[in-house]
Amino acid sequence: MTARTTRRTTAQKTRKTLNSRFAAVGAIAVAGTMLLTGCGDQTNTKEGSGKETGSSSAASENKLHAMLPQSIKDNGKVRVGSDIAYPPVEFKDDSGKTVGLDPDIGAALGKELGVTFEFENGTFDTLITGLRSKRYDIAMSAMTDSKDRQNGIDSETGKKVGEGVDFVDYFTAGVSIYTKKGDTQGIASWSDLCGKKIAVQRGTVSEDLAKAENKKCGKNKITIEPFDNDLEAQTRLRAGGVDAGSSDFPVAAYAVKTSGGGKDFEVVGEQVEAAPYGIAVAKDNTQLRDAIKAALDEIIKNGEYKKIVDKWGVAAGAVTEAKVNGGS
Secondary structure: OOOOOOOOOOOOHHHHHHHHHHHHHHHHHHHHHHOOOOOOOOOOOOOOOOOOOOOOOHHOHHHHHHHOOOHHHOOEEEEEEEEEEEEOOOOEEEOOOOOOOHHHHHHHHHHHHHHHHEEOOHHHHHHHHHOOOOOOEEEEOOOOOHHHHHOEEOOOOOEEEEOOEEEEEEEEEEEEEEEEOOOOOOOOHHHOOOOOOOEEEEOOHHHHHHHHOOOOOOOOOOEEEEEOOHHHHHHHHHHOOOEEEEHHHHHHHHHHHHHHHOOOOEEEEEEEEEEEEEEEEEEHHHHHHHHHHHHHHHHHOHHHHHHHHHHHHHHHHHHOEEOOOOOO
């Protein structure tokens, strides 16, 4: 997947976060040597990620478990909608197992809540719809918390398209551009893309940014090629079909370090749009939202959260507390 929100962060904020995030690239490389990137399909497979803690009796005595809606307690699981093709945030390893930052955080939250977080694979731009139809209990897929998503507004048309969702914010990331290694074609910023071709994931901030930049290009337009997932966009760039790609910074950095043994891509210019990732919950499910927030605060407090972000080499995006609807 590529970055997932609407434009809002100032350039000053972006530059302040840039150096610390580029420091994360080396750590991501270490994670890349231990884990092989796998391409998730877009079928609705289900993967458990998290284990119930203790007996059902022990779980019932758990204060965090008691916060959950009765339907979740009865099912013993939280159904998680996720586009599982976005390493290192969520992806499938060579054995087909769902791994990454989000599944590990889900497992840690499940341990605190006494339920299992079960990841279900789907395309990114359908996750909120699946949440609305109650196919999923939450959506957790490197989804950027934005006011438009909170309010159910289509970021491109400005029109109301739904009731919106609430977010529990658990990470922070910006957006990067990357090119074929040694073939940047002078691209160092979004303004350099006029007259060029870029591959992005459909329904993401990378697509939004490309469309916004196109309005400034005059007749020398950007050719935007949207794909269902970020791995497809990377394949298009690798084959030379486009001049650049764009993803969330952790994803772009991971691709640069792991694709082709580090020989395929390079990040160009500064990352932009630093903003929180949020776990999306239906507006009318405040009980589940508050339980997840409490569990996230607990794993931050007990150090489990730090272990996870360190494992995946993305500590630069760590948060120090859970927030609800912190996006702007």
